[in-house]
Amino acid sequence: MSKKLKAAIIGPGNIGTDLLMKMQRSEWIEPVWMVGIDPESEGLKRAAEMGIKTCATGVDGLLEHVIADDIRVAFDATSAYVHAENSRKLNELGVIMIDLTPAAIGPYCVPPVNLEAHAKNLEMNVNMVTCGGQATIPMVAAVSRVQPVEYGEIIATVSSRSVGPGTRQNIDEFTRTTAGAVEKVGGARKGKAIIVINPAEPPLIMRDTIHCLTESEPDQAAITESVHAMVKEVQKYVPGYRLVNGPVFDGNRVTCFMEVEGLGDFLPKYAGNLDIMTAAGLRTAEMFAEEVSNGTITLPERG
Amino acid sequence: MNLNGKKVTLHDMSLRDGMHAKRHQISLDEMVNIATGLDEAGMPLIEVTHGDGLGGTSVNYGFPAHSDEEYLGAVIPKMKNARVSALLLPGIGTVDHLKMAKDLGVSTIRVATHCTEADVSEQHIGMAARMEMDTVGFLMMAHMVSPEKILEQARLMVSYGANCIYATDSAGYMLPDDVTARIGLLRAELPANVEVGFHGHHNLGMGIANSLAAIEAGASRVDGSVAGLGAGAGNTPLEVFCAVLDRMGVETGIDLYKIMDVAEDRVFPIMDQPIRVDRDALTLGYAGVYSSFLLFAQRAEKKYGIQARDILVELGRRGTVGGQEDMIEDLALTMAREKGLL
Numbered sequence: 001m002s003k004k005l006k007a008a009i010i011g012p013g014n015i016g017t018d019l020l021m022k023m024q025r026s027e028w029i030e031p032v033w034m035v036g037i038d039p040e041s042e043g044l045k046r047a048a049e050m051g052i053k054t055c056a057t058g059v060d061g062l063l064e065h066v067i068a069d070d071i072r073v074a075f076d077a078t079s080a081y082v083h084a085e086n087s088r089k090l091n092e093l094g095v096i097m098i099d100l101t102p103a104a105i106g107p108y109c110v111p112p113v114n115l116e117a118h119a120k121n122l123e124m125n126v127n128m129v130t131c132g133g134q135a136t137i138p139m140v141a142a143v144s145r146v147q148p149v150e151y152g153e154i155i156a157t158v159s160s161r162s163v164g165p166g167t168r169q170n171i172d173e174f175t176r177t178t179a180g181a182v183e184k185v186g187g188a189r190k191g192k193a194i195i196v197i198n199p200a201e202p203p204l205i206m207r208d209t210i211h212c213l214t215e216s217e218p219d220q221a222a223i224t225e226s227v228h229a230m231v232k233e234v235q236k237y238v239p240g241y242r243l244v245n246g247p248v249f250d251g252n253r254v255t256c257f258m259e260v261e262g263l264g265d266f267l268p269k270y271a272g273n274l275d276i277m278t279a280a281g282l283r284t285a286e287m288f289a290e291e292v293s294n295g296t297i298t299l300p301e302r303g
Numbered sequence: 304m305n306l307n308g309k310k311v312t313l314h315d316m317s318l319r320d321g322m323h324a325k326r327h328q329i330s331l332d333e334m335v336n337i338a339t340g341l342d343e344a345g346m347p348l349i350e351v352t353h354g355d356g357l358g359g360t361s362v363n364y365g366f367p368a369h370s371d372e373e374y375l376g377a378v379i380p381k382m383k384n385a386r387v388s389a390l391l392l393p394g395i396g397t398v399d400h401l402k403m404a405k406d407l408g409v410s411t412i413r414v415a416t417h418c419t420e421a422d423v424s425e426q427h428i429g430m431a432a433r434m435e436m437d438t439v440g441f442l443m444m445a446h447m448v449s450p451e452k453i454l455e456q457a458r459l460m461v462s463y464g465a466n467c468i469y470a471t472d473s474a475g476y477m478l479p480d481d482v483t484a485r486i487g488l489l490r491a492e493l494p495a496n497v498e499v500g501f502h503g504h505h506n507l508g509m510g511i512a513n514s515l516a517a518i519e520a521g522a523s524r525v526d527g528s529v530a531g532l533g534a535g536a537g538n539t540p541l542e543v544f545c546a547v548l549d550r551m552g553v554e555t556g557i558d559l560y561k562i563m564d565v566a567e568d569r570v571f572p573i574m575d576q577p578i579r580v581d582r583d584a585l586t587l588g589y590a591g592v593y594s595s596f597l598l599f600a601q602r603a604e605k606k607y608g609i610q611a612r613d614i615l616v617e618l619g620r621r622g623t624v625g626g627q628e629d630m631i632e633d634l635a636l637t638m639a640r641e642k643g644l645l
Contacts, residue, residue, distance in 0.1 A: 153362050155629045160420060168422045172397040192361055195394040199419040200622030209629035211362040245636040253362065257633040 005289040006070050008033035008062055008095075010086055011077035012043025012054075014164070015100060018266040019075055019278040020047060026282060028289035032069050035062050059086045066093045072299055073285045076101055079166055080173070091124045094300030096288055098281045099127040102173045108181045110134060111283045112233035113141040118284075119291045122298075126284060129181045130174050131273035132156030132195060132208065134280045135241070139210040139256045140186030142230035143247075146222045150252075151213040152188025154178065157196040159203035162271035171195065188212065206260040206272035207244070214252045223247055223254055237283040238276050239263070304519055307552035312524045314348040315341055315541060316502075317570055318378070319390055321532035322354035323595040324578055327367035331377045337569050338378045341529060342385040344561035346541075348411060348524075350388045351378050354534065354595060355626070356415065357389055357404055358396035363629050364595075372403060379408040386410040390441070392626065393423045398430045405434050413469070414460075415441035417624045418448050421456035425463045432464025439500065440465035443625050446476040446591055450488040457489055467498035467524060472513065473625055475506030475535055475588040479516035490521025500524035503539045505531060506588025508580055510539030511547055518553065529562060530570035535594030536584035542566040583611045590619030599628050603635035608644050 007029050009016045016034065023031040034047035039056035048054045053069075055061040065071070073096045076083050083103035090097055099106060106125030109118055110133065118126050128134065136154035143149055156178075167174060175193045182191030198204055227247050234241040240261030248255045262268070262275025291297045318334055338349055351374050353359030353367050360366055367374075371389070379387050388411035389404040401412060412431040414424045424440060431438040440460030445453055457468040470485040477485075482501060489499045501517030503510045503526070514525045527544050531537030542563045548555055580588075583601060587594055592615050600611035600618075614635055623630055639645045 151362075155363050155626075157627060157630070165422070168420075169425055171393045171423045172399075172426060175394065175397055194361065194363060194626070196624065196626040197394065197417065197420050197423065198622065198624050198627070199417065200624075204621075207630075207633075209363070209633065213362070245633050248632070248636070255362075255632070257629070257636070 003293055004028055004030040005072040005285065005292065006030050006032045007285065008035055008071050008074045009077065010035045010059060010074060012036040012041055012047055013077060014267055015077040015274060015278055016075070017043050017046055018274065019077065019281060020050065020052065021265040022278055022282050024050070026286060028286040029073065029282065032071060033062055033065065035059060059089055063089060063093065066090070066095060067302060071095055073098065073288065075281055075285070087125050094302060096285070097125040098284055099125060100277055100281050102130060102170070102177050103127065104177055108133070108185050109284055110137045110141070110181070110185045111237065111280050111287070112138050112230060113185050115284055115287050119287045120296060128277055128281050128284070129185070130178045131158070131206070131277050132174065132193060133178045133181045134276045135206065135208045135258060135260050135273065136210045137181055137186040138230045138234050139227060139258065140182055140188055140212060142226045143212040143214065143223055143254050144187030146219055146226050148215040149188040149212045150215045151190045151192070152182045152186050153192040153194070153211040154182060155194045155196065155209045156273065157198055157204070157207045158273045159206070159270050160197050160199035161203050162206070162267070162273055163197055203268070203270040205270045208258040208260065210256045210258070212254045214254060218249055218252060218254050220249050227256060237279045238272070240269070240272060241276070304515060306515070306518055309518060310523070310554045311518055311548070312347055313541060313544070313555055313557060314350065314388065314524055314526045315346050316350055316526050316528040316538045317530065317532040319350035319352050319354060320534055320538055321528055322367065323534035323598070324532055324537065325573070325575060326598065327354055327365045329368065329573065331369055331373060333573050334374055335377050335381055337529070337565065338385070339381050340565035340569050341562070342382050344565055345557040346385055346562070347556065348388055349385050350390060350413070351375055352389045356392045356396050357400035371400070372407065375404060375407040375409060388413055390415055391427055392416070393427055395626065398426055401427055401430055405436060411437040411439060413439040413441045414465070415443050415471070418442040418445045418453060418456060421459040424460060428460055428463035428465050437467070438465050439467040439469060441469045441471055441502070443471045443473045444593065445470040445485055446472060446474060446481060450484045453485050454488050454492050457493060461493060461497055466496070467500055468493060469500040469502055471502040472504055473593050474591045475504030475509070475594060476591040477503070477513055478509060479512050482513045482516040483520045486517045486520035486522050498523050500526065502526035504533065504588070504594045505536040505539060506580060506584050506594065511544055514539045514544060515547070530566035531578045532570050532574065533578070533594070535587045535597050536580040537578040540566070583615060586612045586615045590616050592619045593623065593625045596628065596631060599631040603631050607635040607639040609635050609638045609642070614638065
């Protein structure tokens with residue numbers, strides 16, 4: 001039996017609650033605290049009912065318990081505006097921060113592509129990019145690990161019901177952050193991201209299209225094999241990640257059409273975009289825990 | 304219908320919506336030639352960008368012959384009286400594109416969202432209004448929801464700073480009564496200093512009739528396209544509309560013979576295919592599908608052997624919205640596999 005790392009979740013909204021439900025099944029991470037700012041919030045009540053300690057005074061209220069409860073990892077599911085402060089305060093106490101906001105003060109993390117490197121370096125703050133990024137960047141990387149990708153473009157189509165007010169007020173953040181990570185993590189020389197919100201009822205399952213333009217003629221067999229292998233990697237933490245069509249080859253264009261169905265823990269199954277964020281965040285923390293257990297990395301010392 | 308004495312601002316789409324019909328390949332010379340012709344004819348507003356708006360350049364929608372900067376930079380300095388507008392779809396373009404357009408001399412920004420998703424436009428409408436641009440909220444696929452829903456979404460855009468709201472018939476699906484209901488409610492309920500506009504497509508041959516209904520219901524801006532150059536069966540053909548408005552006594556400030564000449568001598572010769580209500584464009588209007596899907600569906604038909612009409616009808620059934628061009632190849636592949644063609 002492995003030694004579980006103890007965790008706090010900051011932000012008891014849809015994402016935080018879904019994360020908590022997934023964490024309760026984890027072999028590597030044990031949820032201990034749920035942190036909010038409104039004592040009346042449904043999310044804190046739910047967490048308390050699930051047997052988790054709750055705190056309604058924000059991260060400041062958590063700080064005094066960090067050492068006593070041996071909190072080693074925190075998930076920030078609040079907003080980009082408060083993330084930097086949350087991260088600074090918890091990093092000081094030796095808590096690894098998994099950033100589910102678009103703040104992106106730490107390096108981007110897309111688990112099957114670069115998580116291992118971040119874990120081995122004991123990065124104290126990693127950013128989970130965006131839902132669209134988690135769903136598509138593995139496919140860009142699957143092509144770019146075979147041969148150079150001149151240009152990578154992703155189109156994420158999500159149901160209207162699954163897009164919260166934060167994303168809506170700052171939709172440019174989605175396109176910029178995702179495009180940046182298509183380059184930095186996906187390995188495309190130039191990246192572009194497009195998001196389309198669809199209000200159809202019943203809500204559509206998240207779908208994503210990934211176009212890569214390769215520098216030279218694509219090696220069809222090698223890319224097809226790489227894409228299928230990468231899909232399997234993502235399916236380890238998001239079983240509903242599916243290649244619907246492709247890879248399609250058209251000149252130097254390589255295109256994959258994906259669908260992402262969630263597990264339906266707290267968020268409905270169509271909200272694969274939210275599910276892939278929580279699943280990737282948890283997978284990231286689990287990898288850190290595994291590396292600690294293997295002795296590859298050592299957590300910050302505590303007296 | 305009595306529209307005598309009304310005034311309307313016409314807005315040409317041939318160099319933006321027309322980009323769809325030209326696969327975004329209009330040359331700089333062609334653009335300047337058409338825009339100067341329109342300027343001389345008295346067209347007050349001309350839209351210039353990629354068909355999918357600022358930042359639309361992509362595999363998904365098509366790479367244009369030139370960047371938005373190049374098109375705007377070529378056209379704007381040549382305008383004597385006409386003002387130039389740019390379209391921006393949040394999720395595709397960003398406020399960075401908006402600032403670029405403003406710096407190049409764009410006077411009117413039109414921020415377009417699906418008709419139920421106005422709240423993604425707050426950043427962009429707010430920024431344009433703060434820069435004191437003529438700021439338009441553009442509610443696409445307006446046939447898909449009730450007039451009351453359109454009004455609710457319009458109010459959001461007005462609250463962000465829009466000074467004009469469009470009900471946009473992106474699919475060319477509406478009939479005149481649909482237009483009257485939407486434009487009429489917007490005009491009755493929005494503040495008097497907020498203008499109301501209508502953008503039509505000719506997929507059911509209703510471009511002129513719908514635009515007249517819009518004016519009667521209170522629209523003071525109406526989009527069209529010289530020679531109809533636009534997505535699907537094109538937009539309301541402006542030279543025809545000008546002739547009709549002239550006979551009905553509506554003031555447009557446009558010289559009819561000059562705009563007829565622009566259509567015939569400058570726009571028609573650059574068309575890659577006749578802009579007409581062909582079988583597939585008719586399907587767009589009949590099934591309520593986004594007009595720029597037309598050429599993508601026709602290309603998928605050629606490549607995968609599935610009739611464009613069948614693809615378009617299925618896209619309509621699934622409730623696809625503007626921007627989902629990637630769905631077309633995906634769906635064609637799935638349909639081809641189901642038919643045993645792959």
